[in-house]
Amino acid sequence: MSDPGDETDLSFLFQLENLQKTWLREFCQTVQTHRPLFVALHCQEVGGKNYEASMTHVDSFIKELLSSDAMKDFSRARVYLDKNYKSQEQFTALGCCYFIHESLKNIQQFDFKAKKFRKVFGKEVCSDALLSAATLEKEKFPQDYFPESKWSRKGFIRTRWALADCAFDLVNIHLFHDASNLVAWEKSPSVYSGTRQKALGFVLDRITDQRFERLPYFIFGDFNFRLDSKQVIESLCSMASVQTVRSADTNEVDKLIFRESDNDRKLLEFDRELSVFKERLHEMDISFPPSYPYSEDSSQGKQYMNTRCPAWCDRILMSASAKDLLVKPENEEKSITYDNIGPNVCMGDHKPVYLYFRLSTGAGKPHANKHKCCVVQ
Numbered sequence: 097m098s099d100p101g102d103e104t105d106l107s108f109l110f111q112l113e114n115l116q117k118t119w120l121r122e123f124c125q126t127v128q129t130h131r132p133l134f135v136a137l138h139c140q141e142v143g144g145k146n147y148e149a150s151m152t153h154v155d156s157f158i159k160e161l162l163s164s165d166a167m168k169d170f171s172r173a174r175v176y177l178d179k180n181y182k183s184q185e186q187f188t189a190l191g192c193c194y195f196i197h198e199s200l201k202n203i204q205q206f207d208f209k210a211k212k213f214r215k216v217f218g219k220e221v222c223s224d225a226l227l228s229a230a231t232l233e234k235e236k237f238p239q240d241y242f243p244e245s246k247w248s249r250k251g252f253i254r255t256r257w258a259l260a261d262c263a264f265d266l267v268n269i270h271l272f273h274d275a276s277n278l279v280a281w282e283k284s285p286s287v288y289s290g291t292r293q294k295a296l297g298f299v300l301d302r303i304t305d306q307r308f309e310r311l312p313y314f315i316f317g318d319f320n321f322r323l324d325s326k327q328v329i330e331s332l333c334s335m336a337s338v339q340t341v342r343s344a345d346t347n348e349v350d351k352l353i354f355r356e357s358d359n360d361r362k363l364l365e366f367d368r369e370l371s372v373f374k375e376r377l378h379e380m381d382i383s384f385p386p387s388y389p390y391s392e393d394s395s396q397g398k399q400y401m402n403t404r405c406p407a408w409c410d411r412i413l414m415s416a417s418a419k420d421l422l423v424k425p426e427n428e429e430k431s432i433t434y435d436n437i438g439p440n441v442c443m444g445d446h447k448p449v450y451l452y453f454r455l456s457t458g459a460g461k462p463h464a465n466k467h468k469c470c471v472v473q
Contacts, residue, residue, distance in 0.1 A: 113153075114394060115394070115442065115443075115444060116153070116157050116160075118394075118438065118441055118442060118443065119438070119443055119444070119448075120157070120160060120161060120164065122437050122438035122441065122443065122448075123137075123161075123166075123437060123448070123472065124164050124165070124166035124167070125166075126437050126450060126470070126472070127166045127167070127470065128166050130433070130452045130468065130470055131468065132197070132452060132468045132469050132470035133196070133197040133199060133200045133467050133468050133469065134194075134195070134196055134197065134200060134203070134259065134455075134467065134468075134469045134470070135170070135193075135194070135195040135469075135470050135471075135472070136192075136193075136194050136266050136314075136469070136470070136471040136472065137191075137192070137193040137194070137195075137471075137472045138190075138191070138192055138193075138266075138268040138316055138317050138471075138472070138473050139190070139191035139192075139193070139268075140189065140190060140191075140249075140268075140270040140317055140318045141189050141249065141270075141318075142154055142177055142178060142179060142189045142190065142191040143179065143181070143189060147179075147181050147189060148181060151179055151181065154177060154179060154191075155221075155223075158175055158177070158193070158221060161193070162175075162219065167195055169197055169198050169199075170195040170196060170197050170198070171196070171197070171198040171219075172195075172196040172198075172203075172216050172217065172218060172219060173193070173194065173195050173196065173219040173220070173221075174192075174193075174194045174205065174216070174219075174220055174222075174231070174255075175191075175192070175193045175194075175219075175220070175221040175222065176190075176191065176192045176193075176222050176223075176226060176229070176232055176253065176255075177191045177221070177222070177223040178190045178191065178223070178226055178234065178253070179223045180223075180224070180226075184247045185236070185247065186227060186234075186236055187236070187249060188234065188236050188249050188250065188251035188252075188253070188270065189249040189270075190234070190249075190251065190252070190253050190268050190270060190317075191268075192232070192253055192255060192266075192268050194255070194257075194266075196216060200259075200467065202259065202260045203215075203216055203257065203258065203259050203260075204216060204257070204258040205231050205255065205256065205257055205258075206231065206255070206256030206257070206258070206263075207230045207231060208230055208231070208232070208233055208256070208308070209230040210230065211308070213256075213258050213263075226253075231255060232253055232254060232255050233253065233254040233302075234251065234252070234253045234254075235251050235252060235302065236250065236251035237250050237251055237295050237298065238298075241272075241291070241294060241295055241298070242272070243272065243275060243288075243291060248272070249270065250270050250271060250272055250295070251269075251270065252267055252268060252269045252270070252299045252302075252317075253267070253268045254266070254267045254268075254302075254303055256308075256311065259455060259457055259467055260457035260467075261457055262421065262455060262456070262457040263311050263312075264311055264312045264313060264314065264418060264421070265303055265311050265312070265313035265314070266313070266314050266316075266471070267299065267303060267313055267314065267315040267316070267317075268316070268317050269296075269299060269315055269316070269317035269318070269319065270317055270318050270320075271292045271295050271296060271317075271318065271319050271320045271321075272288065272291050272292055272295060272320060273288070273320045274286065274288045274320070274322055274404070275288070277325070277404065277405075280322065280325045281325045281326050281329060282326070283326060284324050284325075284326040284327050285324055285368070285369070286322070286324070286325060286326070288322065289322070289324075289369050292319065292320060292321070292369060293369070293372050296319070296373065297373075299315070300315075300373070300376055300377075303315075311417075312414070312415050312417035312418035312420075312421060313414065313415050313418055314412065314413070314414045314418050314471060315377070315413050315414070316411065316412040316413065316451075316471055316473040317410070317411075317473055318409055318410055318446065318473070319369075319409060319410070319411050319413075320409050321367065321369040321370065321407060321408060321409055321411065322369070322404075322405070322407045322409070323363060323366040323367055323368075323405055323406075323407050324366045324368050325405060327366050328363070328366050328405060331366075332362065332363075339353040341353065353402055363386065363406065363407075364382060364408075367382075367407070367408055370411075370413070376415065377413045377414070377415070378413065378414055378415070378416055378418075378419045379411060379412070379413050379414070379434075380412075380432060380434040380451065381434070382408060382434070383434070383435070384434075384435050384436040384439070384447075384449065385406070385436070385439075385447075386400075386406035386407050386408050386409075387407075387408055387409055387410040387436060387446055387447045387448075387449055388404070388406065388407055388408075388409040388410065388445060388446050388447070389401045389403060389404045389406070389445045389446075390442070390443070390444070390445050390446070390447060391442070391445075392442065392444060392445055393442065394442045395442075396442065397438070397439075397440050397441040397442045397443075398439070398440060401445065409446065410446055410447070410448065410449045410473050411449070411473070412434065412449060412450075412451040412471055412473055421455055421456055422453040422454065422455060422456075431453065431454050432451070432452065432453045432454075433450075433451070433452040433453075434449070434450075434451050435449065435450060436448065436449050436450075437449070437450055437472070448472055448473060449472075449473050450470055450471065450472040450473070451470070451471050452468070452469070452470045453468075453469055453470075454466040454467065454468055454469070455467050455468075455469050
């Protein structure tokens with residue numbers, strides 16, 4: 097007779113393995129569709145919510161990703177994984193993966209200690225001593241930024257790249273979530289929105305300070321941006337269908353569920369957190385559904401959970417100077433794509449989003465090059 101704990105562990109591992117295979121397949125299909133020469137992949141919650149139990153599977157996933165058919169022509173790679181969960185003061189659970197196609201010759205990565213660019217050779221995976229790594233900057237938010245000053249896995253990682261004469265920063269970020277729906281609904285904007293605003297401002301100030309040359313930057317990750325809950329309830333719920341859920345023991349109302357279908361465009365009206373940074377951050381037009389919170393049932397790839405109001409938590413943002421690098425030429429079709437990955441399958445509670453574009457180098461020169469890039473969150 098087997099131990100019930102073993103059955104639970106086996107079930108968990110089976111679900112984790114299936115999700116990884118689905119994620120890898122959908123990611124590789126996106127790469128094969130667009131055929132970029134440079135791919136930047138940012139991950140949050142490396143190891144998942146149960147990171148102590150599942151962190152050991154991260155290395156095998158990275159190995160499978162690096163050896164996949166879709167990535168076989170990417171001769172160089174840099175992978176940074178913050179896996180040291182025993183150091184709560186520094187642990188962010190962020191992961192950054194960068195893949196460089198063999199045909200892309202003139203690319204360099206910045207050494208923050210030597211303050212100069214270096215050529216990129218071979219494939220490297222770094223998961224130990226990220227704080228001492230010369231090719232990145234990693235910071236966890238100050239403890240007083242965290243709600244009730246309790247540590248959680250929130251912070252950012254910055255790397256810097258040069259493609260020919262075009263240099264830019266790539267920033268992986270994970271901001272604070274809404275701890276309570278009820279508290280989020282109390283006022284507009286919510287107290288959680290203010291916490292995220294403070295943390296994002298901290299990151300923007302850090303990556304544009306005087307320590308290094310200021311460059312165009314792309315910042316993408318889980319911003320945990322939420323809709324203005326109070327305004328959503330007052331506006332949309334007046335027209336939505338209502339389901340009353342009562343307690344089985346007392347028959348008292350336990351919760352109310354408001355449902356309205358096909359309302360993505362209306363919901364965008366209440367996506368307001370980014371407006372505070374409209375002078376510093378820019379984004380391509382959103383045409384995909386909210387990226388969170390999807391059901392984690394493998395048979396419900398398009399279904400949201402009813403634990404939270406759907407929101408565009410996962411975003412790819414950029415400075416004005418970075419946006420200028422990828423402005424779509426009038427004579428090129430589909431040169432920029434901003435969309436989600438795996439729209440019809442379970443990818444976890446977040447749907448990854450990606451931005452495919454052509455990066456202009458040698459701007460203003462007669463033979464300016466346009467390199468295809470893809471950044472994935």
